[in-house]
Amino acid sequence: MHELSIAQALVEQVEGAAAKEHAIRVVRVVIAVGTLSGVDPEALRSLFPLVAEETVAAGAELFIEQVATRVRCLACGLEAQTDAAFVGCTACGSRDVELSAGRELNIKSIELEVDER
Numbered sequence: 001m002h003e004l005s006i007a008q009a010l011v012e013q014v015e016g017a018a019a020k021e022h023a024i025r026v027v028r029v030v031i032a033v034g035t036l037s038g039v040d041p042e043a044l045r046s047l048f049p050l051v052a053e054e055t056v057a058a059g060a061e062l063f064i065e066q067v068a069t070r071v072r073c074l075a076c077g078l079e080a081q082t083d084a085a086f087v088g089c090t091a092c093g094s095r096d097v098e099l100s101a102g103r104e105l106n107i108k109s110i111e112l113e114v115d116e117r
């Protein structure tokens with residue numbers, strides 16, 4: 001399952017960050033998921049706690065920021081939010097557009113609890 005390997009990679013990254021900061025617990029993980037990334041946020045949300053079990057990330061809250069697809073027109077410079085069926089610029093009709101957001105799948109922030117003693 002696609003989301004399972006993503007959840008595993010996510011937990012690995014979180015574990016790495018926690019180890020670097022000598023954290024005893026991961027409180028919260030914020031990730032950005034683009035609408036075109038092909039990831040089902042709900043599936044990821046339910047798999048994360050299972051994968052995180054018995055790691056430093058166990059019990060961490062996963063917050064998913066969904067990023068809408070945006071395209072930028074290379075002809076007139078218009079940047080607009082769109083859906084996956086987008087084929088051309090809504091302002092000038094040019095098909096010379098580039099995707100500026102929507103494929104994201106990355107960690108935005110990790111909140112750690114560090115043992116101060």
Ligand SMILES: [Zn+2]
Pocket residue numbers: 073074075076077078089090091092093094
């Ligand atoms: Zn345009």
